[in-house]
Amino acid sequence: MSPLDAQTTARADAVLSRLQLLVSRKLDGLLQGDYVGLLPGPGTEAGESREYRPGDDVRRMDWPVTARTTQPHVRRTVADRELETWLAVDLSASLEFGTAKYLKREVAIAAAAALTYLTVRGGNRIGAVVGTGSSTVRMPARPGRKEAQGLLRAIARTQVQPGRGDLGALIDRLNRPPRRRGVAVVISDFLAVTDQWARPMRKLAVRHDVVAIEIVDPREMELPDVGVLTLVDPESGALHEVQTADPKLRRRYAEAAAAQRTAIAQALRGAGAAHLRLRTDSDWLLDMVRFVAAQRHARTRGTTR
Template structure:
């Protein structure tokens, strides 16, 4: 494999990787996740989305911003100082990935393609939620077909699932993505309570909100947004020919200042719509970009989430 920039995941091009190359790429990805996340995000089994769990933890003094619903009144009465009861995540967690591998993710102008970043995000979630009898499954959608992987435990299952995700065939040209279909596939049949992680660039129509909100009543949610700089703005390139793989249309443009401004405004408006929909669904949003160190973005996200629940972010600098 050719040298990769610091912070970039391996490149996965399904249909082009020979088996030894794929094994090496997945191994590199696994080592990257383990070396850079072990000891940084793990502590009292808080998991990827720290927050109220079902197992009681230690009590600590109340801090501004803590959830008053977690007040421990017995300790408060004994000490005459307000205390909150910390809780940790369930020891057995079932995690489901909804991975969008539509044609819009076969693109990237940073150090990798968005598809590579989606596989990397799936690997990080698998690592962060593994162990202790936890299980992980996935639903992968290309718009052309939906592939399901049952939730099972163990490292071998996680490796086999990631291998299949990385080698998912590309959708035929002109095939639109179907994020709503992937989310719907998690609703039926009903699954045990757990964590649902949606990995997508969310560039299509926001027709998935109802389905995702239906899942929020039973599961914790996390949205992983995979972006490229060109999703947000166009550079001044003069005359360009652009092809949309989800519609099959090809058009020639001149990137004038007015066109670039309109494009940036439309992209910002769409992102705002996506963010508001995710917020209404109760899904925290973690953004990974092809031009940034994705591991550092994960660390920052989890550190911020821990602070929002009043828990210390040990080891994060």
């Protein structure tokens, strides 16, 4: 190992240690109860029936009880005690960007660390596929804190490869081979054309509870007035000079960015994924706490996300 690689490894380990302490302080106890995992999933063991409520999954309709009572009923299920979670972590070149507190890559790794901490307890298994531009790395799902820490170290040490990433292909890796129902988490900035990844997301949601974590930097939403600005496409290397003093240009940029984020949100909602947006200029951990709490509240009321 070269001195540069050793320094990078030591820095990654130090960051992960701080993240584990931070997550444990703020999130420990949040998911205490009869199910220990990121989301209180529906499970596979049959439970009691109850009356249908708007938003319930029609796939869990209890037709015999519905016919007997003439009122729509759904079959509740007992949550599985062991959960298998898979992360699809996009670490392509577009994530090597940030103009606020963090790089988008740092937020993505932090989100993966928090999710790993939340799901690894209770014998749960967690694995990952990591996209780095022109290549994809698969890390098998294993139980245990030691294995989870090794998984996070491997993700944090992953080096970006040149080339444009294929988010759709990365997500599709979670569909092969077919696995029992679990949780699938996709962490990306979702800047690829929605047609590229929307169909794999829908396919993934047929079998799994899907969580989509979108990483956003404020400069992707609006341009500051700083005169002539030279921009570089991190995936292609193309250079563009932009005159940011032009208010019309800044307005068009903001409108186009807002339209893009709306299209991303609609595609994720259409795929049936729970959508969390994390910004590089905000408290990402607080946003995750609110998201997980909201998911639990929705599920315990018997509604879907």
